[in-house]
Amino acid sequence: MPDPSSGADSPERWRQVRGFLHQHRHELCQLAARLYPDVPRVASTALLCRGRWLPDQPLNLDDLRLGWAGQPPAPLADGTGPASAHVRPRLAAGGRHRGYADAIAALDAPALFGNRACYRLLDAGLAGSPELTFGRGWYFDGVNLGHAVAHELAAAWQDSSGAIALADLPLRALVGDPCLLRQRCAISAVTTLTLRRPPRGQATFVLHWRDPVKVNNGGGLYQVMPVGIFQPVAGTPAAEKNDLSLWRCMTREFSEEFLGTTEDYDTQDGLLDYGGWPFYRRLTSAREAGALSVWCLGVGVDPLTLATDILTVAVFDSDLYDAVFDGLVELNAEGRVVSVDGSAAIPFTAATVGRFSGGSEPTQAAGAALLRLAWQHQGLLLG
Helix, strand or coil: CCCCCCCCCCHHHHHHHHHHHHHCHHHHHHHHHHCCCCCCECCCCCCECCHHHCCCCCEEHHHCEEEECCCCCCCCCCCCCHHHHHHCCECCCCCECCCHHHHHHHHCCCCCCCCCEEEEEEEEECCCCCEEEEEEEEHHHHHHHHHHHHHHHHHHHHHCCCCCCHHHCHHHHHHCCCCCHHHCCCEEEEEEEEEEECCCCCCEECEEEECCCCCCCCCCCEEECCEEECCCCCCCHHHHHHCCCHHHHHHHHHHHHHHCCCCCCCCECCECCHHHCHHHHHHHHHHHHCCEEEEEEEEEECCCCCCEEEEEEEEEEHHHHHHHCCCCCCEECCEEECCECCECCEECCHHHHHHHHCCCCCECHHHHHHHHHHHHCHHHHHC
8 A cells, every 4th residue: 555644645745735825826826717718707807707797787786686496416526536536635544535625624724614504606697687596505515626626736837847738637627617607516605895985085995814824715815805605604494595695695794704703603493583683784774775885796716716706895885884893803713904004994096906906916816806897887886
């Protein structure tokens, strides 16, 4: 039996490649995007898309229908078969880790890492009668494939002395077009740009630096905030139905990322009583009063990890923002709030949008795309 502590498929080599992936995530994302020259991009960033995933103008969140398909079809590739063996290190007892998520748990687990129930995106159409269709999924389903193909690319780039082609990446080649959602388990995140709109003067936004010690996805990169995996608060059928709402997901993430609250909620038989939650009632009332508007600008796929993002914008009147987020934290469970020139309120200007979306700063592809889309539609978003 081969010694599992040495060789190309050893735990040590796996950790080394994963460390390289963390250090070069931004460059690897750009490299991954170049593997798909025929796939459209969102706002000339690395984020991949379909034309029908981008509405002509921002959609009011209330105009976006969410469909439910229940148990979805089995994916073409799931990251647990023979094609992924080279990114799953050997076990001391023989054999290999079943999936990439198992290897992370055993060899490089971040602070937040658990296999929770999630919504799997099956179809997206944001023109005409806009609708997103979801089915049942689990977080590790997305990790086992998406993070495995990222690891595969990192290892190939580290070992290569020349250009890398899709044919050099057998697992990624098996996946094919990342935007064919039903071919894989497309676990989606709700990615929100938060804008503070004053009566006069410049709007501002906030950024997050995602700590690789704390999070599994996007570590070491800047990202808009809040961002959260689209998932129910519990893995029960009742919660699955109750939480199939982008707005409810966004509200939980505002509480967790801006105010530092826990993602573990008190529920009754898996159901969170949103009507009895003062924070939710306050934000929902603000939407109804026009002090807060929420929009969807599109859907995109990260070329490195295949993470699928629903791109949203929340625009707060400044007095509401200042009251609700008076306790804005500097650190939260996923990273830190970014300060520019000593302030967490970053001016929403062409210069800052260009800085954090143009490649000079290591920003996640979804965040870069969302900043550019929001800048394109600033007239509508800011009124």
